[in-house]
Amino acid sequence: MFIFKTVKSIQNHLNKKQTRQKKIGFVPTMGALHEGHLSLLKQSLKENDLTVVSIFVNPTQFGDPEDLEKYPKPIESDIEKLEKYGCDLLFLPETKEVYPHNRVKKEINLRGLDKTMEGAHRPNHFAGVVGVVDRLLEIVQPDRLYMGQKDYQQFAIIKQFLRRTKSKTELIRIPIVREADGLAMSSRNIRLSDAGRKKAVIISQTLYQAREDSKTMTLTEVKQKALSHLKSNGMDVDYFEIADGDNLQSITTSEQSDTVIICTTVRIDGIRLLDNIIIKESH
Ligand code: AMP
Secondary structure, X not given: OEEEOOHHHHHHHHOOHHHHOOOEEEEEEXXXXXXXXXXXXXXXXXXXXXXXXXXXXXXXXXXXXXXXXXOOOOHXXXXXXXXXXXXXXXXXXXXXXXXXXOOOOOOOOOOOOOOOHHHHHOOOHHHHHHHHHHHHHHHHOOOEEXXXXXXXXXXXXXXXXXXXXXXXXXXXXXXXXXXXXXXEOOOOHHHOOHHHHHHOHHHHHHHHHHHHHOOOOOHHHHHHHHXXXXXXXXXXXXXXXXXXXXXXXXXXXXXXXXXXXXXXXXXXXXXXXXXXXEEEEOO
């Protein structure tokens, strides 16, 4: 695996004639890699001639300096995992490479998709996410971009952004990879206490139950039941929303929506744990 730390060095490599003829898959991450990230990598390896993974803990998407400070950075073991799975190229830039001083910041209108759910709790978070993905795409210029359903709102926002900017990059969504008990894998899970880790199973259980309930109850009833279940189990719920999968607006009936998603974020031990489940999807 090649490791590049500067924009110039990775672009020199990618712009070689023999490389440009290849299909390039790209997996942007913030590191502390787990099976969730690696399933994106595996899919990209299957579908492309060359796969680029980036590891960059993007400061512009963190509102809370403590969260940024505490973000795990096990770079040696990340490199080992990427080597083991057969990643071709790792981009490991420093902040000054991603955000050079002379770079003009684009104003990107996210049309309200960034204001609901996560966005309501993390102002400017999605502007930071879109900014970094835009910059990384400019550097790597992949044919395909791989993102996880785990961060569904992020996926929906990037999907809209790529459509509006008429990007040639195709966006691929990869299902959520879970621990054996159902907890969605996340780099933040290692910060949970033993008791917190045990309690965290309730999040996915509630989502699975909500999906079942949606077959017989109204969405308003589903939401009320799930919320009272989470609260009666002592959960600190940031939000629990049933939303249209494209415009991310809260809905009370699924009839008008091609995709319906239930998204929640719960705090355990002060750590925000995101999870979601798709309850309707027409292809
Ligand atoms: P992150 O390092 O948290 O920015 O995540 C990098 C990519 O991996 C994003 O597209 C995430 O949605 C995806 N991802 C993170 N956790 C999971 C998971 N448990 N299952 C599938 N994809 C995931």
